[in-house]
Amino acid sequence: xxxxxxxxxxxxxxxxxxxxxxxxxxxxxxxxxxxxxxxxxxxxxxxxxxxxxxxxxxxxxxxxxxxxxxxxxxxxxxxxxxxxxxxxxxxxxxxxxxxxxxxxxxxxxxxxxxxxxxxxxxxxxxx
Amino acid sequence: xxxxxxxxxxxxxxxxxxxxxxxxxxxxxxxxxxxxxxxxxxxxxxxxxxxxxxxxxxxxxxxxxxxxxxxxxxxxxxxxxxxxxxxxxxxxxxxxxxxxxxxxxxxxxxxxxxxxxxxxxxxxxxx
Amino acid sequence: xxxxxxxxxxxxxxxxxxxxxxxxxxxxxxxxxxxxxxxxxxxxxxxxxxxxxxxxxxxxxxxxxxxxxxxxxxxxxxxxxxxxxxxxxxxxxxxxxxxxxxxxxxxxxxxxxxxxxxxxxxxxxxx
Amino acid sequence: xxxxxxxxxxxxxxxxxxxxxxxxxxxxxxxxxxxxxxxxxxxxxxxxxxxxxxxxxxxxxxxxxxxxxxxxxxxxxxxxxxxxxxxxxxxxxxxxxxxxxxxxxxxxxxxxxxxxxxxxxxxxxxx
DNA sequence: GTGGTCTAGACCACT
DNA sequence: GTGGTCTAGACCACG
Numbered sequence: 001x002x003x004x005x006x007x008x009x010x011x012x013x014x015x016x017x018x019x020x021x022x023x024x025x026x027x028x029x030x031x032x033x034x035x036x037x038x039x040x041x042x043x044x045x046x047x048x049x050x051x052x053x054x055x056x057x058x059x060x061x062x063x064x065x066x067x068x069x070x071x072x073x074x075x076x077x078x079x080x081x082x083x084x085x086x087x088x089x090x091x092x093x094x095x096x097x098x099x100x101x102x103x104x105x106x107x108x109x110x111x112x113x114x115x116x117x118x119x120x121x122x123x124x125x126x127x
Numbered sequence: 128x129x130x131x132x133x134x135x136x137x138x139x140x141x142x143x144x145x146x147x148x149x150x151x152x153x154x155x156x157x158x159x160x161x162x163x164x165x166x167x168x169x170x171x172x173x174x175x176x177x178x179x180x181x182x183x184x185x186x187x188x189x190x191x192x193x194x195x196x197x198x199x200x201x202x203x204x205x206x207x208x209x210x211x212x213x214x215x216x217x218x219x220x221x222x223x224x225x226x227x228x229x230x231x232x233x234x235x236x237x238x239x240x241x242x243x244x245x246x247x248x249x250x251x252x253x254x
Numbered sequence: 255x256x257x258x259x260x261x262x263x264x265x266x267x268x269x270x271x272x273x274x275x276x277x278x279x280x281x282x283x284x285x286x287x288x289x290x291x292x293x294x295x296x297x298x299x300x301x302x303x304x305x306x307x308x309x310x311x312x313x314x315x316x317x318x319x320x321x322x323x324x325x326x327x328x329x330x331x332x333x334x335x336x337x338x339x340x341x342x343x344x345x346x347x348x349x350x351x352x353x354x355x356x357x358x359x360x361x362x363x364x365x366x367x368x369x370x371x372x373x374x375x376x377x378x379x380x381x
Numbered sequence: 382x383x384x385x386x387x388x389x390x391x392x393x394x395x396x397x398x399x400x401x402x403x404x405x406x407x408x409x410x411x412x413x414x415x416x417x418x419x420x421x422x423x424x425x426x427x428x429x430x431x432x433x434x435x436x437x438x439x440x441x442x443x444x445x446x447x448x449x450x451x452x453x454x455x456x457x458x459x460x461x462x463x464x465x466x467x468x469x470x471x472x473x474x475x476x477x478x479x480x481x482x483x484x485x486x487x488x489x490x491x492x493x494x495x496x497x498x499x500x501x502x503x504x505x506x507x508x
Numbered sequence: 509g510t511g512g513t514c515t516a517g518a519c520c521a522c523t
Numbered sequence: 524g525t526g527g528t529c530t531a532g533a534c535c536a537c538g
Binding site: 275278346360363 | 402405406462465466469470472473474476477479480482483485487488490491492493494495497498499502
């Protein structure tokens with residue numbers, strides 16, 4: 001995992017995003033132990049407090065749980081993928097709302113995107 | 128135009144967003160004069176610096192041009208709507224990318240959204 | 255407001271609790287400006303970071319909103335009192351659950367408490 | 382007995398809670414010998430230190446007594462159930478105090494809870 | 509060893 | 524001035 005110090009977003013937020021992605025992709029097993037706060041801080045050459053804050057946020061959002069004295073662990077719940085799907089759909093709906101305000105043909109826009117997806121799937125499917 | 132202090136986003140950013148929207152919707156005519164920095168600052172009971180910053184950003188993004196000693200004016204170019212359409216499409220592509228990473232069926236997702244749009248159009252079209 | 259350094263609970267949590275109480279009681283008006291992070295830190299002779307953390311938590315829980323460069327403000331929503339009522343009821347239900355496990359007569363317990371409340375109201379109502 | 386690592390509460394505290402509950406329910410006889418520290422640590426696949434700490438706490442609270450060289454034993458006194466009843470009543474009083482501060486009608490609240498209890502008893506009583 | 513809290517002091521973005 | 528992020532280093536509770 002890499003932190004982009006040029007990125008405007010705070011470091012702790014980048015850590016959160018990265019781990020959310022990894023957990024949701026299934027790259028990390030449920031109940032798998034996370035690197036310790038100090039360990040990850042060293043790996044990213046950042047401050048333990050920053051990592052701590054990221055872990056706190058991941059715990060609050062339900063991606064992790066921590067046990068004092070033992071470590072932090074992945075909590076992959078069922079239904080999490082569905083929740084994310086809804087979030088993504090909501091964000092796309094927002095974009096479509098903006099488009100509609102400008103009298104852009106949203107159905108045509110979606111059709112173009114659907115075509116892209118279909119093409120990508122056919123090419124990627126054989127790769 | 129109203130500023131939502133509870134929004135969390137900085138005020139200057141809200142001003143930028145609001146004017147971008149107004150200009151793109153055509154609510155403001157090309158070459159129309161914008162309120163002066165001090166005027167708008169008073170209207171929004173905010174700081175002139177904040178408005179100044181918003182105008183700078185709008186100018187940088189090509190929505191305004193300013194003439195020293197005269198004021199700021201709307202620059203409505205042709206092709207602007209198309210540029211926005213591309214921006215929106217890119218942001219949706221990003222969301223779809225995230226979905227694909229989680230092995231969510233993006234084509235099904237787009238189909239659902241397209242259906243929503245169609246339904247909304249049919250209902251709204253008669254309203 | 256006072257911090258109890260003997261209390262086992264962390265300082266930031268005590269700040270959160272105190273302000274939640276004040277806001278819910280109506281002792282702080284909606285949209286009223288909170289003391290600045292640095293100011294409150296000085297008042298409580300604690301570290302600005304600790305206050306910052308408390309404010310962050312209060313914002314996350316919907317009691318506050320912060321505007322960079324301006325300050326933090328009380329956000330008293332409607333329906334908040336009802337939400338709290340539910341929380342309290344849930345915590346009492348938990349206690350009753352524990353009592354039931356020990357075969358304690360919960361209805362008698364509640365009756366005693368109701369009588370206490372009635373007595374207190376009659377005495378307090380005339381004071 | 383099971384430890385819930387996702388619970389958040391420290392392990393030793395969960396052990397204390399669990400044994401308090403078992404003893405009060407009468408599931409453990411007075412003077413019954415507790416599993417040895419090492420034994421229970423193995424059973425819960427946790428650290429003997431953790432179990433030791435839980436036993437210390439249970440002893441401090443008067444639920445156990447230990448005999449050097451022999452082991453730990455359950456101390457089920459008379460009057461213990463009454464003590465617990467008082468503890469529960471005090472905790473509910475605290476909750477009612479919080480409710481009163483917000484001008485919530487505590488008598489109505491208690492009435493609702495009493496009704497719930499009555500309903501649960503009638504349904505459960507026949508099950 | 510682990511996570512959780514706190515201090516002291518810095519820099520940044522925003523008003 | 525304000526809030527937000529980060530560093531460096533400390534101490535505590537827990538296992």
